[in-house]
Amino acid sequence: MRRAPGDPKASEITPESLWLDRRSFLKAAGLAAAAALSPRLVGAADFAGGEKPTPLDSITAYNNFYEFGTDKESPARYAPKYLKPHPWSVKVEGLVGKPKTWSIEELSKVFPSQERIYRLRCVEAWSAVIPWNGFPLSALLKKAEPKAKAKYVAFQTLYDPKQMPGQNESVLQWPYVEGLRLDEAMHDLTLLATGIYGKPMPAQDGAPIRLVVPWKYGFKSIKSIVSIKLVESQPPTSWNISAPPEYGFYSNVNPEHDHPRWSQSTERRLGELFKRKTLMFNGYSTEVASLYKGMDLDANY
Numbered sequence: 001m002r003r004a005p006g007d008p009k010a011s012e013i014t015p016e017s018l019w020l021d022r023r024s025f026l027k028a029a030g031l032a033a034a035a036a037l038s039p040r041l042v043g044a045a046d047f048a049g050g051e052k053p054t055p056l057d058s059i060t061a062y063n064n065f066y067e068f069g070t071d072k073e074s075p076a077r078y079a080p081k082y083l084k085p086h087p088w089s090v091k092v093e094g095l096v097g098k099p100k101t102w103s104i105e106e107l108s109k110v111f112p113s114q115e116r117i118y119r120l121r122c123v124e125a126w127s128a129v130i131p132w133n134g135f136p137l138s139a140l141l142k143k144a145e146p147k148a149k150a151k152y153v154a155f156q157t158l159y160d161p162k163q164m165p166g167q168n169e170s171v172l173q174w175p176y177v178e179g180l181r182l183d184e185a186m187h188d189l190t191l192l193a194t195g196i197y198g199k200p201m202p203a204q205d206g207a208p209i210r211l212v213v214p215w216k217y218g219f220k221s222i223k224s225i226v227s228i229k230l231v232e233s234q235p236p237t238s239w240n241i242s243a244p245p246e247y248g249f250y251s252n253v254n255p256e257h258d259h260p261r262w263s264q265s266t267e268r269r270l271g272e273l274f275k276r277k278t279l280m281f282n283g284y285s286t287e288v289a290s291l292y293k294g295m296d297l298d299a300n301y
Contacts, residue, residue, distance in 0.1 A: 044115040044116070044117060044131065045114065045115065045116045045117070046116075046117045047116055047117055047118050047119075047189065047214065047284070048117045048118060048119050048129045048283075049283065051119070051129045052129065053117065053129050053130065053131050053197075054128040054129050054130060054269065054270050054271055055270075055271055056196070056197050058128065058270040058271050059128060059130055059196060059197075059205065059270075060076055060202050060204060060205060061073065061076050062076075062126075062270060063075040063076060063204045063205060064122065064124075064218065064219065065079060065166075065204055065205075065206070065223060066166050066171055066172055066176075067079075067157070067164035067165075067166040067167055067174075067176065067223075067224075068082070068083075068164065068165065068166050068204065069166055070166070070171055074166075075203075075204035076204045078165065078166075079202075079203035079204040079207075080202070080203045080204065082162070082163050082164065082165060083163050083164065083203040083207060083224070084163060085104070085201075085203065085207040085208035085224075086104070086208065087103065087104075088103070088104040088208050088209070088226075089101050089102060089103050089104065089226070090102050090104070090107065090209060090225055090226060090227070090228060091226065091227045091228070091229075092140065092141075092143075092144045092228045092229075093227070093228075093229050093230075094150070094154070094229035094230040094231050095146060095147040095149050095150035095230040095231060095232065096141075096144035096145055096146055096147060096150070096230050097144070097145035097146075097147060098143065098144050098145050099144065100143075100144065102140075104194075104208045104209060107135075107140075107192075107194075107209070108194065110143075111135035111139050111140065111192075112135065113133045113134060113135060113194065113195070114133070114134065114135055114136075115131060115132070115133055115198065116131070116132050116134075116191060117129065117130070117131045117132070118130060118132055118189075118191070118212060118214040119214055119282050119283055120212070120214065120218055120221070120282075121217060121218065121253045121267060121278070121282045122217060122218040122219070123217040123218065123219060123247070123251070123259060123264075124262075125262060125263070125264065125266065125267045125268065125278075126267060126268050126269070126270060127267045127268070127269050127270070127282075128269065128270045129269070130196055131196060131197050131198070132191055132193045132195070132196055132212055133193065133194055133195035133196065133198060133199075134191045134192050134193035134194050134195070134209075134212070135191070135192055136188055136190065136191060136192070137153075137185050137186070137190045137191065137192050137211070138185070138186045138187070138188065138190065140192065140228070141153070141185060141186060141228075141230070144230070146182065146230050147230070149232045150182055150230040150231065150232065151181065151182055151231070151232055151233070151234075152179055152180065152181055152182060152230070152231050152232070152233065152234055152235055153179060153180050153181075153182060153185040153228060153229070153230055153231070153235075154177065154178075154179045154227075154228075154229045154230075154231050154235035155177065155178045155179065155180075155211060155222045155225055155227065155228055155229075156175050156176070156177050156222075156225070156226060156227040156229075157175050157176040157177070157222055157223060157224050157225060157226065158175065158224045158225075158226045159174055159175035161174075164224075172238050172239075172241075172242055173238065173241050173242065176222060176223075176238045177222075177235065177236055177237060177238050178211070178219075178220055178222040178235075178237050178238065179234065179235035179236070179237050179249065180213065180220075181291075182230070183291055184213070184291060187287075187288060187291070189213070189214055189215070189284065189287055189288065190211070190212070190213050191211070191212040191213075191214075192209055192210070192211060192212075192225075193206070193209070193210050193211070193212045194208060194209050205223070206221075206222075206223025206224050207224065208224075209224070209225050210222060210223040210224065210225060211223075211225065214282055214284055215252060215253060215281040215282050215284040215287070215288045216250070216251050216252055216253060216282075217251045217252075217253060219238075219239055219247070219251065220237075220251050234249060237249060239251075245260060246259060246260055246261075248300065248301035249300075250292075250297070250300050250301060251301070252281055252292070252297060252301075253278065253279070253280070253281055253282040254280060254281075254297055254298075254301065255277065255278035255279070255280060256280075256297075256298065257297065257298050257301050264278055265277065265278055266278055
């Protein structure tokens with residue numbers, strides 16, 4: 001996150017033919033016929049206004065995942081080699097009535113996967129449209145039964161320098177941590193994602209499970225989660241620890257609040273040549289603006 005985005009390589013904009021063919025099939029065959037063939041593919045919730053999904057090659061080749069290097073290409077090079085997403089477990093703890101450590105297999109059985117198409121906007125002013133597979137974080141939190149004192153949710157990525165060699169470097173304070181207010185975490189758009197394009201989550205994109213908060217900058221969508229903890233006070237977050245003037249706790253997409261080193265008023269969609277205007281809350285104002293009623297979003301960045 002310390003360099004401005006460059007144009008994607010030609011190899012990053014190869015059409016994701018399987019995904020596009022599938023969408024064409026659904027339109028042509030109709031929902032009833034598609035349901036008979038594969039119910040999992042039916043009823044994808046489109047929260048991206050009908051925008052064309054970004055090619056899969058772009059999503060898997062151009063990443064921020066400092067645990068595997070600080071440039072955009074290193075995660076694709078090293079994460080599949082080192083990260084072992086199985087076995088994997090996620091601990092849900094803190095101010096809850098029913099703490100539990102879930103295996104990734106248990107999560108997939110208890111919480112049926114949904115397909116949702118969301119925009120993703122990174123703080124460096126590049127963006128994408130991604131078909132995610134996963135389930136609402138709220139479903140998991142409700143199972144845990146939050147206590148009345150719980151006001152925030154703290155997340156933690158795996159800490160294992162053998163699997164994540166970037167953790168041997170001091171570019172950030174490890175392990176990577178993030179946080180949300182409880183009402184943000186309980187919002188229906190907030191997703192725990194286990195796949196993209198109907199496929200298991202690639203290592204470089206946060207396997208086996210990551211957070212997706214589509215109205216916030218991408219670094220809030222913490223990857224390779226091992227801990228979800230409900231707490232009373234606002235939890236620390238990695239980029240706010242590293243550079244408080246640049247990265248705030250809320251990190252809502254806001255074209256009117258510039259990063260100290262570049263404008264946030266425009267963005268470049270991966271695979272596209274020209275820039276487009278950045279949308280407030282990444283285009284999700286109707287769904288989430290009420291969460292911040294009365295707040296100064298320039299001061300609370």
